[in-house]
Amino acid sequence: MKKIINEDTSKAVDEMLSGMLAAYGRYYERIGNCNAYRYKNFRREKVTLVIGGGSGHEPLFGGFVGKGLADAVACGNVFASPNPDLIFETAKSVNQGKGILFLYGNYEGDNLNFDMAGELCEFENIQTATVRVWDDCTSAPKERETDRRGIAGNVFIIKTAGAACDEGLPLKEVVRIAEKARDNVRSAGLAVSSGSLPGNEKPTFELGEDEIEFGVGIHGEPGVERSKMQPAHALVEKMYEQLKKELQLTKKDEVAVLVNGLGATPLFELNIVYREE
Amino acid sequence: MKKIINEDTSKAVDEMLSGMLAAYGRYYERIGNCNAYRYKNFRREKVTLVIGGGSGHEPLFGGFVGKGLADAVACGNVFASPNPDLIFETAKSVNQGKGILFLYGNYEGDNLNFDMAGELCEFENIQTATVRVWDDCTSAPKERETDRRGIAGNVFIIKTAGAACDEGLPLKEVVRIAEKARDNVRSAGLAVSSGSLPGNEKPTFELGEDEIEFGVGIHGEPGVERSKMQPAHALVEKMYEQLKKELQLTKKDEVAVLVNGLGATPLFELNIVYREE
Numbered sequence: 227m228k229k230i231i232n233e234d235t236s237k238a239v240d241e242m243l244s245g246m247l248a249a250y251g252r253y254y255e256r257i258g259n260c261n262a263y264r265y266k267n268f269r270r271e272k273v274t275l276v277i278g279g280g281s282g283h284e285p286l287f288g289g290f291v292g293k294g295l296a297d298a299v300a301c302g303n304v305f306a307s308p309n310p311d312l313i314f315e316t317a318k319s320v321n322q323g324k325g326i327l328f329l330y331g332n333y334e335g336d337n338l339n340f341d342m343a344g345e346l347c348e349f350e351n352i353q354t355a356t357v358r359v360w361d362d363c364t365s366a367p368k369e370r371e372t373d374r375r376g377i378a379g380n381v382f383i384i385k386t387a388g389a390a391c392d393e394g395l396p397l398k399e400v401v402r403i404a405e406k407a408r409d410n411v412r413s414a415g416l417a418v419s420s421g422s423l424p425g426n427e428k429p430t431f432e433l434g435e436d437e438i439e440f441g442v443g444i445h446g447e448p449g450v451e452r453s454k455m456q457p458a459h460a461l462v463e464k465m466y467e468q469l470k471k472e473l474q475l476t477k478k479d480e481v482a483v484l485v486n487g488l489g490a491t492p493l494f495e496l497n498i499v500y501r502e503e
Numbered sequence: 504m505k506k507i508i509n510e511d512t513s514k515a516v517d518e519m520l521s522g523m524l525a526a527y528g529r530y531y532e533r534i535g536n537c538n539a540y541r542y543k544n545f546r547r548e549k550v551t552l553v554i555g556g557g558s559g560h561e562p563l564f565g566g567f568v569g570k571g572l573a574d575a576v577a578c579g580n581v582f583a584s585p586n587p588d589l590i591f592e593t594a595k596s597v598n599q600g601k602g603i604l605f606l607y608g609n610y611e612g613d614n615l616n617f618d619m620a621g622e623l624c625e626f627e628n629i630q631t632a633t634v635r636v637w638d639d640c641t642s643a644p645k646e647r648e649t650d651r652r653g654i655a656g657n658v659f660i661i662k663t664a665g666a667a668c669d670e671g672l673p674l675k676e677v678v679r680i681a682e683k684a685r686d687n688v689r690s691a692g693l694a695v696s697s698g699s700l701p702g703n704e705k706p707t708f709e710l711g712e713d714e715i716e717f718g719v720g721i722h723g724e725p726g727v728e729r730s731k732m733q734p735a736h737a738l739v740e741k742m743y744e745q746l747k748k749e750l751q752l753t754k755k756d757e758v759a760v761l762v763n764g765l766g767a768t769p770l771f772e773l774n775i776v777y778r779e780e
Contacts, residue, residue, distance in 0.1 A: 228695040228715065230772040232734045241735075242771050245778030249762075284770035418505040438505065457509045458518075485526075492766050493561035494519050495507040501522030 325397030331376025364441030608653025641718030
């Protein structure tokens with residue numbers, strides 16, 4: 227579990243953001259000294275879009291700030307929510323008086339901290355609204371949809387909400403459109419190996435040499451089923467069955483497919499998966 | 504060493520390309536039934552650029568076909584050169600009678616096969632020229648520069664050669680410019696773990712739990728120095744020392760930096776490396 231990071235792991239996120247902003251400084255600027263940044267050319271005179279969440283699963287969320295996407299992002303520590311003050315500062319830095327949409331993955335810490343940030347905004351007469359993303363349909367049954375976790379599907383909802391903001395729509399409409407997108411996105415995934423936290427050599431979860439686990443969360447949350455490794459077509463079939471059951475697609479439906487490796491699956495394998503679907 | 508591939512690993516590259524072309528079919532088309540494809544809108548009435556090499560280190564080379572880049576690519580099996588016939592078919596499919604530049608990494612198999620493809624082209628009066636990329640300065644001493652391997656630096660030379668082709672320059676000029684780019688690009692790298700070939704569970708090379716190796720090649724070729732894992736700043740310092748010695752930079756020089764993980768290093772870590780440089 228070797229990581230190319232420095233000795234003081236408490237600074238890893240700050241250093242990661244410094245590098246990212248050094249590389250892409252023509253697009254982004256840091257907000258104060260915070261672990262947060264905004265698109266330099268963020269929306270003016272429109273509803274603005276603020277996203278955020280833990281770090282360690284890049285490009286989510288910071289990679290989705292930019293033209294047609296989010297205006298700013300608040301980045302927490304690895305696998306930890308940004309705190310309310312950080313979200314509040316991030317929101318203020320792109321506030322246009324037209325309202326702000328908070329869009330983020332449905333996790334307890336994020337829910338709590340974004341809600342508190344929303345209250346801080348309210349004290350300063352900044353109107354906010356919230357859309358939580360819960361696309362991972364393996365993380366809870368359909369009856370408990372609002373217990374599901376947000377995962378790669380975030381990108382579709384950020385893009386759709388960004389387009390609604392670009393149109394100059396009022397906050398209520400932006401929320402309606404983002405929720406409609408959210409309600410039509412489903413993800414299913416599997417893990418072939420575990421990650422680990424910086425400074426901690428132990429894997430987040432244990433998985434045998436020949437095992438895989440369906441439905442493991444973005445932070446290593448337990449999945450729904452463990453099995454022996456299977457060929458690509460069987461893995462894809464299994465994930466597709468999940469999605470089909472959820473979405474009840476008909477022949478007329480148009481579907482956008484995202485095949486995604488959460489940052490660590492080689493393109494070679496992702497292309498094979500895309501072929502199978 | 505789990506891979507998301509199918510049972511018949513001899514078809515893995517074909518399947519990978521099918522998936523890639525299914526995903527990006529609006530840009531690319533397969534050449535016959537070959538493991539090769541071209542940019543649909545490839546250069547007309549100009550020198551064309553053909554690249555190629557083994558598969559398994561995506562996006563190299565196929566990811567660098569497109570506008571301003573290469574016109575077509577020939578893809579060998581995993582870590583194996585495309586054969587001369589495949590390269591020949593690929594070249595013919597984008598031949599404009601203005602000459603073709605073969606641009607590829609400096610490996611024995613590729614050198615041999617591209618040279619033979621060049622001869623096949625000659626029989627059909629298709630003029631070709633060759634530029635081999637040998638940017639990896641840890642793979643042989645300076646005195647044996649032409650023994651060095653090509654690695655991530657390929658992308659700069661493909662881009663530069665592509666721009667020269669776009670300008671409508673004659674083949675000789677395109678070669679001169681591509682060679683000038685090649686002569687100014689240096690790479691240095693390290694490995695924290697080994698890959699493995701599809702269908703082979705054994706890692707390509709052995710590396711201890713707490714070890715890293717400088718200068719490991721793109722296919723797992725032996726590096727120059729093995730050490731215990733070190734913090735990011737020490738690793739970057741070491742790689743930078745290599746590059747500095749090679750390029751003898753002065754304060755006036757402008758440098759383009761590419762930080763690259765050969766497909767498996769998380770963005771989090773790559774950003775930290777970029778910060779250190």
